[in-house]
Amino acid sequence: MSDSHVVLITGTSSGIGKITAERLATRGFKVYGGSRSNQDSRDFQSLEMDVTCTRSVKETVAQIMNNEGKIDSLINNAGISMVSSVEDISIETVSQIMETNFLGTVRVSKAVLPHMRVRNSGKIINISSIGGFAGLPYRSIYSASKYAVEGFTEALRLEVEKFGIEACTLQLGSVHTDIKSNREENLTTESPYFQEGSKVARQFNREVDRGLAPEKVSKKIEQLLHRTRLKPRYRVANAYQKTFGFLIRPIPSTVIEWLLRRHYKL
Numbered sequence: 082m083s084d085s086h087v088v089l090i091t092g093t094s095s096g097i098g099k100i101t102a103e104r105l106a107t108r109g110f111k112v113y114g115g116s117r118s119n120q121d122s123r124d125f126q127s128l129e130m131d132v133t134c135t136r137s138v139k140e141t142v143a144q145i146m147n148n149e150g151k152i153d154s155l156i157n158n159a160g161i162s163m164v165s166s167v168e169d170i171s172i173e174t175v176s177q178i179m180e181t182n183f184l185g186t187v188r189v190s191k192a193v194l195p196h197m198r199v200r201n202s203g204k205i206i207n208i209s210s211i212g213g214f215a216g217l218p219y220r221s222i223y224s225a226s227k228y229a230v231e232g233f234t235e236a237l238r239l240e241v242e243k244f245g246i247e248a249c250t251l252q253l254g255s256v257h258t259d260i261k262s263n264r265e266e267n268l269t270t271e272s273p274y275f276q277e278g279s280k281v282a283r284q285f286n287r288e289v290d291r292g293l294a295p296e297k298v299s300k301k302i303e304q305l306l307h308r309t310r311l312k313p314r315y316r317v318a319n320a321y322q323k324t325f326g327f328l329i330r331p332i333p334s335t336v337i338e339w340l341l342r343r344h345y346k347l
């Protein structure tokens with residue numbers, strides 16, 4: 082069994098996942114990255130994995146288990162964004178976003194959990210967004226997928242803590258990556274939502290272009306991997322986005338969790 086801290090990160094072909102994989106690899110972690118486009122990397126082991134496909138996820142996890150004998154940490158980072166009105170988005174696109182952002186997180190977590198449980202140890206960090214605590218206009222399905230990740234993670238924590246497994250979300254504000262060129266966009270001139278949707282899209286673009294450096298996120302992830310206990314959620318965002326988050330949810334997550342534990346006698 083590997084002596085190193087073995088980490089699986091989803092979505093490492095670009096952006097936050099790639100920067101995080103590179104950072105952790107140079108700091109002594111044994112990193113496996115999974116994306117649909119398998120890109121060669123000198124720093125970490127890049128595997129072809131599609132989080133929307135159960136077989137692909139199971140094969141990737143089996144390969145890592147075969148090589149290392151354990152997976153210490155999972156970072157569910159793979160995700161796609163969108164810009165569209167609810168009326169204009171196709172159900173196929175809705176399904177693709179939910180399959181990637183939410184079901185992908187569930188799928189990879191389910192594949193990894195049994196291996197963490199038998200070792201009585203593990204960490205799962207689910208990448209979320211300010212869209213995970215506020216429904217963002219023209220990003221309804223993206224927000225819904227991140228709300229789903231939030232609820233999933235809150236419940237998962239309470240189920241797995243007795244097995245030594247820690248889980249949290251990391252809510253991100255705008256981060257300077259290529260997310261806007263990879264997003265699903267449906268803004269057609271015929272749509273009654275076109276003008277407003279385009280204006281909001283331009284604002285999203287500006288916010289991402291002026292967003293935080295992805296290195297800031299990777300640094301936070303590294304810090305979380307070194308912690309023994311994880312709180313339910315963390316946030317890396319600019320001051321405005323952080324304040325917004327606090328105003329929306331002033332009661333600390335730890336207090337809500339304490340109430341749930343008491344109620345269900347966990």
Ligand SMILES: NC(=O)c1ccc[n+]([C@@H]2O[C@H](COP(=O)([O-])OP(=O)(O)OC[C@H]3O[C@@H](n4cnc5c(N)ncnc54)[C@H](OP(=O)(O)O)[C@@H]3O)[C@@H](O)[C@H]2O)c1
Pocket residue numbers: 091092093094095096097098115116117118119130131132133157158159160161162181208209210211253254255256257258259260261263289292
């Ligand atoms: N950038 C921001 O402002 C921001 C803000 C809040 C939250 N986030 C979250 O941060 C995460 C990373 O985003 P990013 O900004 O780094 O965007 P990005 O550069 O577009 O990276 C997205 C990654 O997800 C992978 N991916 C997409 N579909 C996949 C699938 N079916 N299976 C496996 N991998 C898949 C992509 O690789 P392939 O296409 O090669 O598969 C890519 O490596 C996402 O969850 C996003 O929602 C970003």
